[in-house]
Amino acid sequence: MNEIKDIYQSLDRNKVVKIQAPATVANMVCGFDVLGFAVNEPYDEMQIRFSDTAGITIINDDEYNLPTEPEKNVAGAALLAMMEEMEENFGFEMTIRKNIKPGSGVGSSAASAAGAVVAANRLLNDRFDNETLVRFAMNGEKLASGVKHADNIAPCIYGGVTLIRSIFPLDIIALNAPTLYVTIVHPQIEVRTADARSILKQKVLLKDAIKQWGNIAGLVAGLLKSDYELIGRSLEDVLIEPVRSILIPGFDLIKQKSKEAGALGGGISGSGPSIFMLSRDEATAKNVEKEMHIIYEQLGLDHHTYVTTVNHSGVRFV
């Protein structure tokens, strides 16, 4: 008991922690459900402090009208999971400014959930390790999509490219990666995660599985060896993309034109509708962006693009 009192007293009760929680790309082409990476833009901005009232107070500082009840907001759900494992009865006040549009497929829910627990952990003098924070934040993903998955949460917290070898038990491997530019296009259409999941085939052919695991191994090896040619060759998904891409207008053309413009490859970000492409340098990434604009302008589809890089730090303190 004394120990808890000591920990409690060593905390700065007036501290304010401000963070930036990055967008993330899950389902990295062949790495469906197991490979994801963080990007430097866009990111959510959050601020957290202890509050005098018990429980969690959420203040939304954006246009999205997300719920402020902690159990209905992914940031609250993640923090509640953390609070369940603490003996003290703290109150937290959290202000969230979302720059990552919910439902865009670039880890909007993960940024809020991961950001909340990383920021709260700093208030608590970094009591929990990263893997435990991922475990808490997955409760936010469960709220958003019905399943606990970590391929957005893990890169958001660890930064870089992460391999989630297993969820139960959690086994996260942060992979070294060379400089990679990322072009993302977000067509302003809605792809419901439930629909994107329900159209997937539950059985795969052995010959396709062999191709897929060859590509996953090739992609991981390519990242670790900074071998761009190998990365490019391995960015191929024979299982999920052929089924899911029909939900995204212009997908095949965007991929073809991006590769002609020099992109290494890419695919659907998360469960869509965003599409991402990887390039070795900024000039190529910007040419890819131009191709994306041309295609969506021809289709008359509102869209938003980002040219950014892989983020190697995860959630940032500011």
Ligand code: ADP
């Ligand atoms: P993304 O793939 O961009 O993360 P999801 O569809 O997984 O998008 O998650 C968005 C869903 O989670 C929306 O239904 C949204 O209303 C809900 N949600 C609840 N709280 C938040 C939050 N703080 N940030 C983002 N989405 C939230």
